[in-house]
Amino acid sequence: MPNAKVTFLPHDVSIEVPPGTTIIQAALDAGVHINASCGGEGVCGKCRVRIEAGEPVGGVSERLGADDLRKGYRLACRTEAAGDLLVRVPVESVVDAGILNRPASRRRTARIRDFNLGELKEKGLFLAPVEKKCLQLPAPTAQDNLPDLSRLIGQLRREHDEHRLEADLAVIRKIPGILRESGFQVTTTLVRPVRADGRTRIINVQPGDATGRSYAIAMDIGTTTVYGQVIDLVSGAVLAEHAEFNGQISYGEDVITRIVYAERPGGLERIQETLVETINTILARIIRASGVDPQDVATITLAGNTTMTQLLLKVEPRYIRRAPYVPASSLYPPLKACELGMALEEHVTALVYPVVSSYVGGDIVAGVMGSGIYRSEELTLFLDVGTNAEIVIGNRDWLACAACSAGPAFEGGGLQFGMRAAPGAIEDFSLNPATLEPMIATIGRERPKGICGSGLINMVACMFEMGVIDNRGKFDPGLETERLRRTDGVLEFVLAWENETQIERDITLSEIDIENLIRAKGAIYSGCMTLLAEVGMEIQQIERIVLAGGFGSFVDLDKAMTIGLLPEIDPAKVTYLGNGSLLGARMSSLTNRIRRDVTEVIRKMTNFELSETPSYMDNYIAALFLPHTDLNLFPKLQARLAANRRLRGRSENSGAPQ
């Protein structure tokens, strides 16, 4: 279906949206304000708009009289654009023509970056990791009674020009039976060496012709969540995927508590088994869902942070959490998945992503591989933001990385009304600059329950641009709105009144909440500054940004730059990887080129311990402002703020009604 074009009047701003988008969402994306408090549930009735052309879907409400409906009024939060619409925003939302001239700040999220096998092949990045060859062997006779494996290898040489082969004991154990039950027609699974000087391994033998059925598993081992995918190695398609909470959560939420648990007698074994149970739950689910025969699975590639990696491999993690924070190893050899306890066939090889340091783990390395930053000429900032933020800056020539503790603000933690990005979370926000009435949109179009990370960024950016808060994140105490109030000595802004929420309390944003966000974004921004300074560069030189992690997909890039979370670049140059760790694991499953490159990348990645880098604290303190002490780092924002000041000046002079 073609996109629907939604045009807002009197602003005369248009936006193309996918059919089914609500008018309120279209307005948010177009930078058009419509008062709205209930998150899209249709109960507040504030978001009345009039449809002047086109066929709206829904939006009828008891909040609208028959007369209103006849005139074309609808509730913006409940009305979907199936086709093009012309929407007039009524005066109670649009109070000041001057405001209309505000440069529209359209909501722009990062382009999602994915890949397919064809793309890998086009870019010359494809080196088959697994190939299957079907053979019809001559049956042995008294004159020709070579050992079974020699017969097989000989035929692979003659028929398929295969050389430098070796076979695992497990394969040798299977060969005699399978050859004879299949009339000597078998399919061998060949795993190619990563290095040119390596040998091809025969890892499996199956009766009959099983070519064309070749699969791999990719997994991201997160501290909180484990994701798994079944990948078709022939088409590159993801056949099934599933996520489960990491069962280790019962030993503690973060990596430190997990390590502490693992230090107990028997703890490492127990916590490893718990993780493997989670993995096995996912494996069972995705293998069943994809319908693949486990015999056809060749490899499982796993990426996780350093602690998850060591816990998975049962490697003593105690020195990860103790200064000077030393992991056991960067690279791990290929392993038998079954030896780690995974419910996969004996022949399946487990490939574990290498790590750089205690806090720049295999998940980040996988993200770097998935992002292609190590092949790019452009200076790129790779950012994976969760409780910890991992930063990689560099290009094809060099890579610098660091981790910093961002705190939980981006995941909606540490705020009074913070929550994860779940139904009821305020994720989009704008404010009527004159009335300070908010427009909020929630995930799942429910009445609001709280604020998620991306919502928080949007709010703070919006308030800062409007002058509701200053560059230290403090509210303008002179604002004339009942929404601003002081509770227990702290100024807070009421986003939704008690009766508009699901939690039967006012949902507010306080100066303490804003301070948390500023600390979090300050840690990340100063991390970038510090890394760049260490390599003698400046943050303005960044040409590309790659976001990874659950956080990146919903963030309004302009807003993130407004608060100084991201350096100011063209939003078109920002891409979003999604789960970079899983993406990297998938790419490694599909081509040996990635596995070959990764050892080079690891060598190139220089780790900086920010806490040990003297300039970091200075940079951090300078970053504890919106967007930064040095506004020259954000020239576009600087221009917008100046324009806003001029508009506000005019608007005040015009004496617009409240």
Add this chain to the structure above:
Amino acid sequence: MPNAKVTFLPHDVSIEVPPGTTIIQAALDAGVHINASCGGEGVCGKCRVRIEAGEPVGGVSERLGADDLRKGYRLACRTEAAGDLLVRVPVESVVDAGILNRPASRRRTARIRDFNLGELKEKGLFLAPVEKKCLQLPAPTAQDNLPDLSRLIGQLRREHDEHRLEADLAVIRKIPGILRESGFQVTTTLVRPVRADGRTRIINVQPGDATGRSYAIAMDIGTTTVYGQVIDLVSGAVLAEHAEFNGQISYGEDVITRIVYAERPGGLERIQETLVETINTILARIIRASGVDPQDVATITLAGNTTMTQLLLKVEPRYIRRAPYVPASSLYPPLKACELGMALEEHVTALVYPVVSSYVGGDIVAGVMGSGIYRSEELTLFLDVGTNAEIVIGNRDWLACAACSAGPAFEGGGLQFGMRAAPGAIEDFSLNPATLEPMIATIGRERPKGICGSGLINMVACMFEMGVIDNRGKFDPGLETERLRRTDGVLEFVLAWENETQIERDITLSEIDIENLIRAKGAIYSGCMTLLAEVGMEIQQIERIVLAGGFGSFVDLDKAMTIGLLPEIDPAKVTYLGNGSLLGARMSSLTNRIRRDVTEVIRKMTNFELSETPSYMDNYIAALFLPHTDLNLFPKLQARLAANRRLRGRSENSGAPQ
């Protein structure tokens, strides 16, 4: 102590023997006949000799009167030569001066071939398989917090110029703890690649300086007996060795019954565990005896026949015993010893000797490696004789091999009075050509209990040369001796009378026993003929013989050539390896050169299934004679037989008294 020279009169034959050798043994070795029936126990009293010079030790007996003793008479079987002796053999033993001129057939056994590390090095065959390097690592700091393994590998590179290293997961698991408990001084065990394009594996890390303590285990997995050695990789010395019966004997004596057992449900697992129990018993014993720290053991190299190899590795053996006799594999990858159930440290690699065919196994390949035949220019016959005989013929350019069933005759089986080479077994034998009185010597100088393999060969050879039996192995029915008699229609020769034995029955050699021996030696000789014919050569071209197996060391080479078991060559060109399988395993433990060469050797070894080679049956039938239908193949014997005939003629003409 210098050898003692024993001179026999009236023969005027001298022989040098180690001090402590009995006169009867010296006589046997010198080819001098002395009547003797009791095997050396001194009870028959027949072996009276007179010491005419020198100081005899022992030999005094109630069978000799005071007068006899004064005159210097002693029992030859109880008298030891401590120094030089002049011994007169009395007339009842030496009946005919003509006989004295018989060319003395001294007992010559094969030279024992062993090697030491120095020899390997001199020959350019030394490529260190294992090396230990001690390192003092700088402790990590905040500025230098590389992963532990990277730190270790970096130091190995800087300090020891080590490159292309990889580490097992088990090593990574140990490193963090060991580095910190040892103040960052550690010793790494490096296992060198066999192929030049391979990588060095770090298999172990130990605290402090453990260089100079580097050991390996070599094992021969025999169907009946398992032998193990602890080898010092620095000096090459064998520090301890021990043998145990293979516990699988309880499932059957031979490989076929073992395979049958393994075909039962759960049988393979059970029979594998039984073998590993035997191995572990030996390991415990030799490790304790040698006093080595199990952490210092790097590898275990195992050689066994094809069935033992597959049972050890839990590889389905059923097709070994079914035509067309196909083993699962020739080469096996290096394995973790502990994964096979062996009670060795986790890092110990198990290296299993490759096999050629179902009946030419790793024991033979190990023997070939130990013998050096694959490096020799001379055309060599390698023979390992047990119940099965394995034959390898060739040189540095080609190797042909085959196995044939010799039956148990060489191990003393299948004869009416056959027994293993154990105390009481007749192992040496001669016959007075005039009186047909025997001279017998038994193992342990006990009264005879039976006949072992080497004794049987000596008997048959002796009787054949004297014309007691003809070239079909049939007794001359006209012989005038009460020792020759017919029992149940079969002619037999009484070797020892009832009252001279331990078994209280006459010990005899029958025509059926002789026929068994002829079949056995015929199978082997015709195997050699057939192999040579297949490569277009003739048996006279053989320049060297290498014997392996328990059998070879005691065989009188001239006798073995007389009966046509071995082709006729200079006995000085025959060497004896002892346990060739164990020797090859030891050599592989000491140098990678042998491990590299073995894969080449395996490729060169062409296997022939004798049962499928049409000429084999013809050759076999031609070999069912003493020594062969074609006496021209044995020119020296031919000359001796002619001389004997002349002597016999003279002796008959001289009318010598009975």
